[in-house]
């Protein structure tokens with residue numbers, strides 16, 4: 001056995017994030033770590049990577065007890081981690097990002113050519129070729145992921161922790177990543193894979209450890225289990241499968257006509273986008289990230305200026321209006337990047353919940369504290385948000401629980417129109433069902449929803465109509481009843497619609 005985490009316990013005040021956890025890793029093994037949001041997966045891996053120290057328990061590497069005071073320590077012991085949020089420098093080249101901190105030198109200067117040659121060499125060696133001279137800002141998310149992995153391999157990692165590595169990748173990129181991981185494991189590298197995607201786990205993992213409420217509920221050989229059994233071990237019950245009702249569409253809520261944004265680069269960011277979302281309808285936008293979806297939602301929500309075109313909300317022209325006034329006229333927004341736009345990390349769960357809800361909870365400038373706490377408590381129980389208390393700072397919530405808080409807050413606005421961008425990113429299978437159910441309920445209550453998701457299964461499950469974006473344009477519209485994943489994937493990759 002290469003690595004053993006023995007009776008690891010980690011407490012934060014009254015919250016026990018890990019309790020007596022046993023976890024082991026063999027050389028060349030892919031060991032998946034699964035569990036509901038807040039089950040303690042990230043905490044356990046932050047301990048292994050030297051970002052946290054355990055309250056009790058020990059780590060054994062090749063049978064010897066080790067302790068890491070920092071990630072640099074863990075790296076010295078050949079343990080590397082790729083985080084959910086990439087940590088690359090966008091204006092640097094791929095090679096510069098990979099060698100940073102251990103740059104090859106020539107005299108007293110940085111040897112760019114040697115860095116590029118080394119990057120090329122390890123890319124080929126590990127079956128993940130890259131162009132060393134390309135700027136990271138010009139790379140797809142899949143390529144950035146590859147760079148992150150090469151970076152830890154360059155640092156000499158034998159154990160690689162991947163925290164939800166496929167969350168932002170396209171289906172093709174996911175396939176490539178899984179092949180690369182398998183190849184690396186065959187070369188003797190060992191992986192811990194944190195993921196909510198049980199199908200992917202079944203494809204690559206040798207063993208799976210399930211955490212619930214900080215405790216291990218089981219470690220099983222992947223060949224002896226299946227996705228349903230795993231989700232039962234995670235959630236402690238069978239999943240509720242939601243069904244869709246017939247759509248009953250009403251008047252137009254959002255109308256976008258001829259919207260264009262030139263952008264600073266040679267290619268326009270958005271070209272002549274026209275679309276509408278009606279009452280009682282979910283319109284899904286599918287596309288590989290970086291094809292204009294982010295700019296489209298930023299334009300609609302008032303975060304980005306447009307060059308041409310008109311945006312109407314409930315028949316009123318809101319083109320160029322401020323974010324505040326668009327929200328007042330009926331927009332709620334689950335943003336794509338929860339950390340940048342969705343929360344104030346230093347504020348508490350209650351304070352974050354209050355954002356956008358103050359008017360309903362104040363009288364003569366005085367906030368109704370118990371009313372606010374009642375509202376947020378109700379979300380906490382309905383969405384299963386795991387938090388120490390309502391006064392816990394948002395930064396201490398696990399990623400998935402933070403996402404649930406934002407979804408609850410925005411749905412509770414009860415606005416006629418909702419932009420739901422990647423609404424289930426990072427949430428566990430149980431919470432995903434809850435969020436899907438709530439979005440469908442809003443649609444059934446005559447809400448209009450524009451859904452942006454990189455998960456085709458999500459687009460197909462929730463949408464009434466599907467629009468496909470490619471290079472800043474809408475290149476196809478499909479009826480969700482008859483659309484297939486293959487059709488959508490083809491359009492997403494720039495292919496033409498057939499039939």
Ligand SMILES: Nc1ncnc2c1ncn2[C@@H]1O[C@H](COP(=O)(O)OP(=O)(O)OP(=O)(O)O)[C@@H](O)[C@H]1O
Pocket residue numbers: 012015016017035036037038039040041042043044386387388396397398399400401426428
């Ligand atoms: N620094 C901290 N202070 C207080 N509580 C914390 C801190 N870090 C984590 N926690 C709590 O520990 C628990 C476990 O969190 P962790 O991030 O490990 O969960 P997770 O399984 O990775 O969840 P997710 O799937 O949502 O990423 C959560 O209840 C979280 O709120």
